[in-house]
Amino acid sequence: MQNVSIKVENLQKSYKKLDVLKGVNFTVEQGSIFALLGSNGAGKTTLIKILTTLLKQDSGTAIVNGFDVASKPDHVRQSLSLTGQFAAVDEILTGQENLIMIARLRHLKHPRQVADELLTRFGLTDAANRRASTYSGGMRRRLDLAMSLVGTPPILFLDEPTTGLDPEGRIEVWKVVKELADGGITVFLTTQYLDEAEQLADHIAILHEGKIIASGTLMELKKLFPPAEVEYVEKQPTLEEIFLAIIGKKEEK
Ligand SMILES: Nc1ncnc2c1ncn2[C@@H]1O[C@H](COP(=O)(O)OP(=O)(O)OP(=O)(O)O)[C@@H](O)[C@H]1O
Numbered sequence: 236m237q238n239v240s241i242k243v244e245n246l247q248k249s250y251k252k253l254d255v256l257k258g259v260n261f262t263v264e265q266g267s268i269f270a271l272l273g274s275n276g277a278g279k280t281t282l283i284k285i286l287t288t289l290l291k292q293d294s295g296t297a298i299v300n301g302f303d304v305a306s307k308p309d310h311v312r313q314s315l316s317l318t319g320q321f322a323a324v325d326e327i328l329t330g331q332e333n334l335i336m337i338a339r340l341r342h343l344k345h346p347r348q349v350a351d352e353l354l355t356r357f358g359l360t361d362a363a364n365r366r367a368s369t370y371s372g373g374m375r376r377r378l379d380l381a382m383s384l385v386g387t388p389p390i391l392f393l394d395e396p397t398t399g400l401d402p403e404g405r406i407e408v409w410k411v412v413k414e415l416a417d418g419g420i421t422v423f424l425t426t427q428y429l430d431e432a433e434q435l436a437d438h439i440a441i442l443h444e445g446k447i448i449a450s451g452t453l454m455e456l457k458k459l460f461p462p463a464e465v466e467y468v469e470k471q472p473t474l475e476e477i478f479l480a481i482i483g484k485k486e487e488k
């Protein structure tokens with residue numbers, strides 16, 4: 236039996252008259268990647284804020300890492316890290332300094348060692364001593380992810396981790412996210428990109444008009460929409476494959 240990492244039951248949240256979450260239910264298994272899909276304004280960030288104790292629900296329960304978000308917010312906070320759309324990276328500091336700063340804030344014993352290990356893991360060793368302001372979008376996102384992993388929390392929340400990245404940067408982030416989940420970390424991510432969910436998620440849930448209207452593995456979701464008619468066509472490469480082939484990134488992986 237898999238352990239449950241997040242359990243949400245009948246969660247409701249309104250902003251004044253606007254009902255955003257109208258009874259949301261789902262569970263996330265430990266070590267899995269769970270993708271929450273939804274259009275702009277669906278309530279994805281609202282849900283993440285509740286699960287990370289930044290916002291209180293109106294009713295319903297949310298258990299994160301075994302702790303109730305409403306009654307045990309401190310325990311919940313210690314169980315997770317959150318990477319929002321707006322990176323926590325300090326532009327003036329180097330990549331290494333950013334990581335050391337977080338490690339100190341979290342009272343870790345060997346901040347420099349922790350920083351260097353994460354720089355290696357995220358392929359940022361060469362850029363370690365450059366100011367973050369000189370990093371590309373993909374590098375910055377990787378640094379942001381690395382920062383959220385200082386102290387290795389068991390659950391990682393990623394709110395639109397690849398918005399604004401080019402295909403190459405997105406694939407870098409995907410690779411890291413997969414490795415994290417392989418290492419046993421639970422990843423809860425929101426995205427508006429269907430292909431991102433398709434590539435990454437063990438489990439996908441679609442939030443629409445305040446409720447989870449569909450949920451399951453990709454295969455399960457595909458079964459909900461059987462093709463009307465079977466067609467035999469040559470498999471064409473996707474634009475992403477073509478783009479990556481042209482810029483010569485394929486063999487590096
Ligand atoms: N603090 C707030 N006060 C009032 N309304 C809010 C507040 N925060 C969010 N909303 C509204 O709640 C709805 C859900 O917002 P939320 O940010 O959770 O959506 P989202 O799914 O994350 O959207 P996006 O894809 O654009 O990030 C939106 O209509 C938004 O305008």
Ligand SMILES: [Mg+2]
Nearest residue numbers: 279280281394
């Ligand atoms: Mg959002």
